[in-house]
Amino acid sequence: MLFRRLLTDDRGGRLFLAALGVVTVIVPIANLVMPPDSPLHVSTFTVALLGKFLCYALLAIALDLVWGYAGILSLGHGAFFALGGYAMGMHLMRQIGSRGVYGHPELPDFMVFLNWEKLPWYWHGFDMFWFAMLMVVLVPGALAFVFGWLAFRSRVKGVYFSIITQAMTYALMLAFFRNEMGFGGNNGLTDFKDLLGASLQAPSTRVALFVVSAIALAGGYLVCRYIVTSRLGRVLTAIRDSEDRARFVGFKVEHYKVWVFTVSAMLAGVAGALYVPQVGIINPNEFQPLNSIELVVWVAVGGRGTLYGAALGALAVNYAKSVLTVEFPDAWLFALGALFVIVTLLLPNGVYDAAAAIKRLLGRRLRHA
Amino acid sequence: MERRPARRPAADIGRHGVTFFRSRRRKGGRARLVTGFLAFLAFAHAALASPEFAETLERLGAAKSYEDRLLAARRLAESGHPNALAVLGDLLEGRLYTTRTDGRVVVAETAGEGYAIRDPATGEDLGRVGRRDVTRIGLNNQLRSSLRMLIAKLRLEDDNKSRRLAAIEEIGRSGDAEMIDVLAELAGREHDDKIKKAIETAIAVLRLDAEDAETRIAAIEAVSGNMSAHVRAKLTRLAGDDSLDAETREAAARALERIEAKAERYELLSTMFFGLSLGSVLVLAAIGLSVTFGIKGVINMAHGELIMLGAYTTYVVQQAFPSAIDYSLPIAIPAAFVVSGLVGIAIERGIVRFLYGRPLETLLATFGVSLILQQTVRTVFSPLNRSVTTPSWMSGSIEIVPGFALTLNRLYILAFSLVVFALLLLVLRYTRLGLEMRAVTQNRAMAKAMGIRSDRVDMLAFGLGAGIAGVAGVALSQLTNVGPNLGQAYIVDSFMVVVFGGVGNLWGTLVSGLGLGVVSKLLEPEVGAVLAKILVLVFLILFIQKRPSGLFPQKGRAAEG
Numbered sequence: 001m002l003f004r005r006l007l008t009d010d011r012g013g014r015l016f017l018a019a020l021g022v023v024t025v026i027v028p029i030a031n032l033v034m035p036p037d038s039p040l041h042v043s044t045f046t047v048a049l050l051g052k053f054l055c056y057a058l059l060a061i062a063l064d065l066v067w068g069y070a071g072i073l074s075l076g077h078g079a080f081f082a083l084g085g086y087a088m089g090m091h092l093m094r095q096i097g098s099r100g101v102y103g104h105p106e107l108p109d110f111m112v113f114l115n116w117e118k119l120p121w122y123w124h125g126f127d128m129f130w131f132a133m134l135m136v137v138l139v140p141g142a143l144a145f146v147f148g149w150l151a152f153r154s155r156v157k158g159v160y161f162s163i164i165t166q167a168m169t170y171a172l173m174l175a176f177f178r179n180e181m182g183f184g185g186n187n188g189l190t191d192f193k194d195l196l197g198a199s200l201q202a203p204s205t206r207v208a209l210f211v212v213s214a215i216a217l218a219g220g221y222l223v224c225r226y227i228v229t230s231r232l233g234r235v236l237t238a239i240r241d242s243e244d245r246a247r248f249v250g251f252k253v254e255h256y257k258v259w260v261f262t263v264s265a266m267l268a269g270v271a272g273a274l275y276v277p278q279v280g281i282i283n284p285n286e287f288q289p290l291n292s293i294e295l296v297v298w299v300a301v302g303g304r305g306t307l308y309g310a311a312l313g314a315l316a317v318n319y320a321k322s323v324l325t326v327e328f329p330d331a332w333l334f335a336l337g338a339l340f341v342i343v344t345l346l347l348p349n350g351v352y353d354a355a356a357a358i359k360r361l362l363g364r365r366l367r368h369a
Numbered sequence: 370m371e372r373r374p375a376r377r378p379a380a381d382i383g384r385h386g387v388t389f390f391r392s393r394r395r396k397g398g399r400a401r402l403v404t405g406f407l408a409f410l411a412f413a414h415a416a417l418a419s420p421e422f423a424e425t426l427e428r429l430g431a432a433k434s435y436e437d438r439l440l441a442a443r444r445l446a447e448s449g450h451p452n453a454l455a456v457l458g459d460l461l462e463g464r465l466y467t468t469r470t471d472g473r474v475v476v477a478e479t480a481g482e483g484y485a486i487r488d489p490a491t492g493e494d495l496g497r498v499g500r501r502d503v504t505r506i507g508l509n510n511q512l513r514s515s516l517r518m519l520i521a522k523l524r525l526e527d528d529n530k531s532r533r534l535a536a537i538e539e540i541g542r543s544g545d546a547e548m549i550d551v552l553a554e555l556a557g558r559e560h561d562d563k564i565k566k567a568i569e570t571a572i573a574v575l576r577l578d579a580e581d582a583e584t585r586i587a588a589i590e591a592v593s594g595n596m597s598a599h600v601r602a603k604l605t606r607l608a609g610d611d612s613l614d615a616e617t618r619e620a621a622a623r624a625l626e627r628i629e630a631k632a633e634r635y636e637l638l639s640t641m642f643f644g645l646s647l648g649s650v651l652v653l654a655a656i657g658l659s660v661t662f663g664i665k666g667v668i669n670m671a672h673g674e675l676i677m678l679g680a681y682t683t684y685v686v687q688q689a690f691p692s693a694i695d696y697s698l699p700i701a702i703p704a705a706f707v708v709s710g711l712v713g714i715a716i717e718r719g720i721v722r723f724l725y726g727r728p729l730e731t732l733l734a735t736f737g738v739s740l741i742l743q744q745t746v747r748t749v750f751s752p753l754n755r756s757v758t759t760p761s762w763m764s765g766s767i768e769i770v771p772g773f774a775l776t777l778n779r780l781y782i783l784a785f786s787l788v789v790f791a792l793l794l795l796v797l798r799y800t801r802l803g804l805e806m807r808a809v810t811q812n813r814a815m816a817k818a819m820g821i822r823s824d825r826v827d828m829l830a831f832g833l834g835a836g837i838a839g840v841a842g843v844a845l846s847q848l849t850n851v852g853p854n855l856g857q858a859y860i861v862d863s864f865m866v867v868v869f870g871g872v873g874n875l876w877g878t879l880v881s882g883l884g885l886g887v888v889s890k891l892l893e894p895e896v897g898a899v900l901a902k903i904l905v906l907v908f909l910i911l912f913i914q915k916r917p918s919g920l921f922p923q924k925g926r927a928a929e930g
Contacts, residue, residue: 333744340737
């Protein structure tokens with residue numbers, strides 16, 4: 001019943017979920033069952049890379065929810081992603097236990113290195129998995145709630161909101177770079193050993209993380225889809241198209257905005273939490289304003305306002321990035337910059353427009369033929 | 370009424386006196402000047418080659434005992450010969466020799482295997498001699514200290530005021546109690562207040578080591594406002610010296626406290642100055658942004674890169690004219706304005722024009738441009754920082770009072786930013802472009818109806834804002850490293866300044882820029898640079914909640930929409 005509502009008018013979404021499902025089945029088999037010399041074998045490195053891309057896709061969907069549907073352009077979504085990542089990283093740090101370089105039973109290496117006597121209060125509880133997972137959603141959610149509440153209540157909107165979110169992630173970056181913050185300074189958190197008793201280096205763990213990421217992506221997609229197809233989603237779209245009218249009609253615009261912003265931040269936090277064990281490190285660079293803004297271009301390329309488009313945009317741009325940065329390291333920023341300009345100038349709806357343009361061209365040719 | 374006639378004759382006399390002098394000067398003025406000058410030349414030559422001086426030198430060379438040498442040195446010092454000081458210095462440093470063949474006194478400096486020698490009196494080059502051809506005029510410690518005294522006295526008589534001051538200060542530092550009398554005698558003759566004061570300080574500093582406790586304490590009182598490092602060091606030593614009486618130690622401690630308090634005040638002043646300097650940079654970076662922001666609310670994310678282009682223009686100008694570093698900035702400022710301005714116009718024509726009314730898209734597109742510009746600079750120059758030389762007239766610092774100095778480059782940049790700000794204000798107020806810009810900002814439709822080509826105004830305004838960014842880059846190149854990331858470091862801050870001050874409000878930008886600069890520098894010593902930055906950002910974020918349109922919101926029709 002619910003699924004019918006979510007997916008009836010969503011051919012793209014159905015295709016997207018189906019493709020995701022297929023990949024989620026094939027990749028583990030190709031990695032674990034196929035022998036390494038088989039042409040169908042997928043290396044563990046590729047699995048981790050794909051898992052990383054899936055996390056990015058989830059992050060892109062989270063941003064599309066606020067940007068595409070509520071018209072809130074956040075240039076600080078990378079901060080929520082990184083906060084979720086740090087929460088996960090803290091759990092993984094506590095899991096190291098006495099296996100660190102200094103062999104301290106409780107303190108992570110960097111705290112021993114800084115001559116800290118005991119664990120700071122905010123590190124307590126992260127040794128428990130459930131607590132850490134709770135924090136993965138609660139910390140970004142709480143920040144987004146407070147920030148959004150302050151901002152939307154005083155009707156900060158449009159570019160102003162974009163810029164203060166950028167300032168927010170910038171301030172967080174500076175803060176996390178400080179050793180005194182107790183998050184490992186500029187080295188961040190790394191040297192993770194295992195998660196829930198499974199070694200992070202083992203291929204099976206990698207595959208499991210990949211599958212979990214895929215499930216989270218599908219889940220995130222459905223959650224967002226649920227939101228945008230609900231009555232609430234229509235109100236959000238109304239707010240996006242004309243905030244003042246929505247307010248005059250009697251909707252509490254701020255409440256809707258804060259709510260969707262918080263949900264989006266929580267999804268970003270989940271994406272970050274899944275990302276960290278797969279790349280093995282989290283450091284303050286994740287807070288860089290550039291990261292957040294790159295994320296915006298993923299969504300723009302995929303087409304804002306189509307959730308699966310955002311996910312596909314994230315996958316496409318990141319694939320291009322990983323190819324380009326290896327083949328032509330200098331060209332990547334040119335390409336990214338050009339992408340920003342082209343997408344905003346020519347393709348306001350991303351690949352959607354491109355597809356439509358191609359269809360038009362083909363149609364014309366067919367007619368002429 | 371009664372006194373008037375009585376005074377008149379006196380005034381008349383005065384007037385006569387003046388005319389009398391004038392007439393005399395008029396008669397023979399030029400002739401006297403010429404003859405005077407010739408006489409001076411003749412005298413100068415005669416003085417250099419004075420037979421008396423040569424004779425004394427000869428006596429110095431011939432002297433067998435240290436006492437005789439001292440006597441000769443004294444006569445040299447008293448001779449008034451312009452080279453006397455140099456000769457005594459050479460003697461003290463052991464550069465004075467006698468030739469073996471004719472016993473002539475020469476100044477010798479090692480040159481290759483042997484010595485290069487010259488005449489001490491005239492400085493005439495006498496060629497080179499072997500190592501064995503000359504004998505050094507020997508000294509003992511007593512003679513050395515007497516020589517030092519002679520030299521110090523001579524230097525105290527120097528006609529140049531700043532050299533005299535330096536000599537006095539040096540004596541104060543030397544701790545040579547014997548010099549007190551010399552200084553005291555000098556103070557009696559000195560007319561310049563500043564130097565008199567310096568002498569008193571030097572005497573007081575020397576008396577700090579006095580045996581007598583009362584003198585010592587009086588001296589401590591006298592130097593208690595002095596900021597020089599050696600006085601502080603000495604007082605610290607006195608305060609901690611257990612062999613001295615308690616009173617002296619207490620007095621020293623009190624004086625130290627006073628000095629510390631003064632130092633703290635100066636510290637605060639210089640923090641304020643650094644804050645203003647930072648603020649002026651922020652203002653420079655932000656006013657260009659404010660101009661582009663003012664038209665249709667365009668957010669130009671490439672603004673930081675336009676600043677960077679300005680800085681690189683300075684670098685290129687310096688590379689092109691390496692011999693004219695001192696003139697590089699006057700060339701670089703217009704060059705940077707043009708370069709960044711043209712790039713800005715290109716951005717406006719090529720991209721921003723199509724996106725008016727869609728601020729979020731403008732933001733993203735200009736961000737893309739900023740990435741492209743950054744990578745271009747990285748490819749063309751290098752990812753590494755380039756070094757821009759500071760012209761000589763901008764380096765160094767000026768001392769306002771002892772212990773409080775302002776660095777010249779920051780001072781210039783502060784002044785420069787104010788000048789740029791004033792120029793921009795004038796452009797907006799008194800030029801046709803400014804008038805049209807204000808009209809378009811206030812009411813575009815009406816301005817168009819009045820025949821203003823709003824399209825062209827948009828372009829030129831964007832170019833103007835971009836050009837100012839370039840000029841800001843020239844200023845920044847004098848303060849920080851010039852690298853591809855230069856713009857990024859300032860972009861968030863300058864946005865904050867614009868938003869804090871109120872969009873499209875130049876005065877607001879000025880106040881908020883300077884204010885933020887000072888506040889962050891004041892916070893820095895308390896909480897550290899990074900935390901200060903975070904606190905300022907948090908404060909701004911909270912401030913925008915409270916007053917979304919900044920410190921000085923626009924009023925009236927312009928505020929609508």
